[in-house]
Amino acid sequence: MALKYWWLVPLGLALLATVVVVLWRRPRAAQELIPVAHADRLTALPLYKNALARHRTWLVTALAALAVLAVSLIVAAARPVSESTSIPEQRNRDIMLCLDVSGSMLDTDEAIVSVFADLVGNFKGERIGMTIFDSSAVTVFPLTDDYDFVAEELTVAKKALSADATTFEYLAGTYEAAGSSLIGDGLASCVNGFPATTDTKRSRSIIFATDNMLSGKPLFTLAQSATLAKTANTRVYALNPNDYGSIPSFVSAAQGLQDTARATDGAYYPLESEAAVASIVNKVQATEAALLKGAPRLTIVDHPEFALGAALLALLVFGAASWRLRR
Amino acid sequence: MGTLLTAVKSKMYIFAHRRARGMLDGEYAAIFRGRSLDFDDLRDYVPGDEVRDIDWKATARVGTPLIKRYVATRRQQLLFVADTGRNMAAAALGGEIKKDIAVMAMGVLGSLAIRHGDSVALVHGDGASSLALPAKGTESHLEQVLQRMDAATLGNGPSDLCARLEYVAAHYKQRMLLVVIADDVNADDRLATVLRRLRAQHEILWVQVADAELAGPAAAHSAAMDVAGMETLLLLLAQDPELAASYLDATAARSRALAELLKSNGIAATSIGSTTLVLTKVFALLERHRRAH
Numbered sequence: 001m002a003l004k005y006w007w008l009v010p011l012g013l014a015l016l017a018t019v020v021v022v023l024w025r026r027p028r029a030a031q032e033l034i035p036v037a038h039a040d041r042l043t044a045l046p047l048y049k050n051a052l053a054r055h056r057t058w059l060v061t062a063l064a065a066l067a068v069l070a071v072s073l074i075v076a077a078a079r080p081v082s083e084s085t086s087i088p089e090q091r092n093r094d095i096m097l098c099l100d101v102s103g104s105m106l107d108t109d110e111a112i113v114s115v116f117a118d119l120v121g122n123f124k125g126e127r128i129g130m131t132i133f134d135s136s137a138v139t140v141f142p143l144t145d146d147y148d149f150v151a152e153e154l155t156v157a158k159k160a161l162s163a164d165a166t167t168f169e170y171l172a173g174t175y176e177a178a179g180s181s182l183i184g185d186g187l188a189s190c191v192n193g194f195p196a197t198t199d200t201k202r203s204r205s206i207i208f209a210t211d212n213m214l215s216g217k218p219l220f221t222l223a224q225s226a227t228l229a230k231t232a233n234t235r236v237y238a239l240n241p242n243d244y245g246s247i248p249s250f251v252s253a254a255q256g257l258q259d260t261a262r263a264t265d266g267a268y269y270p271l272e273s274e275a276a277v278a279s280i281v282n283k284v285q286a287t288e289a290a291l292l293k294g295a296p297r298l299t300i301v302d303h304p305e306f307a308l309g310a311a312l313l314a315l316l317v318f319g320a321a322s323w324r325l326r327r
Numbered sequence: 328m329g330t331l332l333t334a335v336k337s338k339m340y341i342f343a344h345r346r347a348r349g350m351l352d353g354e355y356a357a358i359f360r361g362r363s364l365d366f367d368d369l370r371d372y373v374p375g376d377e378v379r380d381i382d383w384k385a386t387a388r389v390g391t392p393l394i395k396r397y398v399a400t401r402r403q404q405l406l407f408v409a410d411t412g413r414n415m416a417a418a419a420l421g422g423e424i425k426k427d428i429a430v431m432a433m434g435v436l437g438s439l440a441i442r443h444g445d446s447v448a449l450v451h452g453d454g455a456s457s458l459a460l461p462a463k464g465t466e467s468h469l470e471q472v473l474q475r476m477d478a479a480t481l482g483n484g485p486s487d488l489c490a491r492l493e494y495v496a497a498h499y500k501q502r503m504l505l506v507v508i509a510d511d512v513n514a515d516d517r518l519a520t521v522l523r524r525l526r527a528q529h530e531i532l533w534v535q536v537a538d539a540e541l542a543g544p545a546a547a548h549s550a551a552m553d554v555a556g557m558e559t560l561l562l563l564l565a566q567d568p569e570l571a572a573s574y575l576d577a578t579a580a581r582s583r584a585l586a587e588l589l590k591s592n593g594i595a596a597t598s599i600g601s602t603t604l605v606l607t608k609v610f611a612l613l614e615r616h617r618r619a620h
Binding site: 034045 | 413414415416417418425481486510511538539541542550551552553554555556559560561564565567569570573574577578581
């Protein structure tokens with residue numbers, strides 16, 4: 001607890017003292033005092049003494065109440081506040097799940113989807129969207145903060161991507177073009193899934209799950225898509241389940257993803273098992289949150305209740321006392 | 328003739344017209360018990376004269392009642408004993424200042440005395456110091472006496488009527504008519520002693536100027552100032568009915584005690600609360616005094 005305008009206290013007290021001194025030294029009007037003789041015959045009466053003592057008590061009470069009133073009003077005017085510094089975590093992330101649904105990726109996709117199905121319950125203000133692609137991209141659901149809907153969609157996706165899924169209906173529309181795993185196109189579609197312009201500053205990240213096993217001719221190369229993502233100020237977090245270091249084709253695929261991630265200030269995570277997805281996603285989330293930490297903010301909370309409460313109480317006491325005195 | 332006496336006489340004139348003319352004079356003349364048998368002259372009867380003073384033979388001769396005057400009834404001395412301490416500058420029962428009532432009463436009695444051919448003296452003072460004005464039979468002297476009374480202000484010393492009475496007892500050997508201008512004094516032993524002493528020597532009339540009431544319905548509702556200590560007095564507190572009752576009881580007990588004391592000494596007394604009552608009260612006082620003998 002501190003006083004915001006602490007200098008008001010000495011100032012107010014000085015003013016109060018001045019008023020008291022001026023009132024004290026003011027020549028008292030001697031009018032209306034009727035001179036009477038033999039007043040001792042009244043003042044010597046025990047009843048008069050009692051009444052005088054009562055009168056004095058109330059007078060002292062009234063003066064004390066007045067003093068308390070003045071002091072507590074000065075304190076209230078000096079604005080008692082409590083200050084606290086907080087680092088607000090902004091909940092304005094936009095996350096796009098960008099899942100390669102070529103046959104080799106389905107297990108990883110299921111793991112990512114189930115992690116997000118769990119995470120979505122904790123979301124407050126984040127928006128999440130999901131795009132799947134193979135040779136062509138399909139928006140499963142656009143960026144939204146309708147978490148019930150998202151949870152529902154993720155459950156459906158989880159079921160459809162699981163190993164015991166009987167049909168591939170869910171993946172309809174992802175092989176409209178020739179080829180498979182047209183990663184550049186997929187990433188470009190995901191980048192386009194974000195709104196073109198934003199009024200508010202929201203962070204954009206793409207959880208990009210792919211093994212970068214490109215076959216066919218994409219419209220965008222991965223490098224072009226990465227530039228696109230960078231231009232759109234979007235970070236790409238690449239998850240690669242098939243990073244087998246020794247095989248040259250895999251090496252170049254992994255390298256391409258690493259480059260993409262680095263180019264967009266994202267990160268690259270080689271995935272050894274589906275079980276690691278959860279920890280990686282959490283890591284990504286934490287990184288995003290850390291990036292979005294705002295400047296430390298000074299929060300000032302006013303606490304006028306004690307001062308004003310005391311003033312109110314003093315006012316009541318003063319009222320009662322002056323009523324007694326006037327009687 | 329000064330201003331104070333003029334005011335008094337104008338009031339007396341009105342009073343005399345309302346009552347029988349000359350009645351006050353007759354009442355005044357009848358005060359003196361100590362008549363000598365040295366016949367001086369005759370004068371016309373005025374209502375209030377003692378019936379036993381009527382000279383029936385002369386009355387029968389002349390056809391109108393005539394009163395015998397004796398030498399002893401002339402050249403009397405009237406001595407006002409008044410305290411001019413600051414108690415007299417305080418408020419009276421009727422709200423006026425007590426000294427105004429005192430001036431009026433002294434003016435009435437003094438002018439009666441001067442008309443009767445008597446002389447008027449004054450013993451006054453405040454605190455422990457007593458002062459005296461010599462006896463003279465002129466109106467200008469009476470005016471001076473009244474001025475002395477009128478000079479009682481809040482700046483004066485404290486009141487002590489007993490000191491004035493003791494001064495009289497110590498300094499005046501000759502028989503006189505004492506008019507004591509008092510307020511609500513305590514009937515204590517000191518007063519009893521000095522009154523016993525004085526009444527053996529003098530004729531005494533007791534004029535009490537009633538003090539303002541400090542409690543009860545008739546009391547002032549504002550703040551007052553105690554002239555003894557010059558401190559503020561909260562009369563507001565005295566509005567409490569129980570307190571007022573106890574105050575009025577005490578006041579009544581005190582005035583009863585004083586009345587007892589005066590009565591036991593054969594002193595006629597009156598209590599005056601405002602200047603408008605002075606003439607009636609003085610008249611009643613003279614009447615009571617005459618009846619008492």
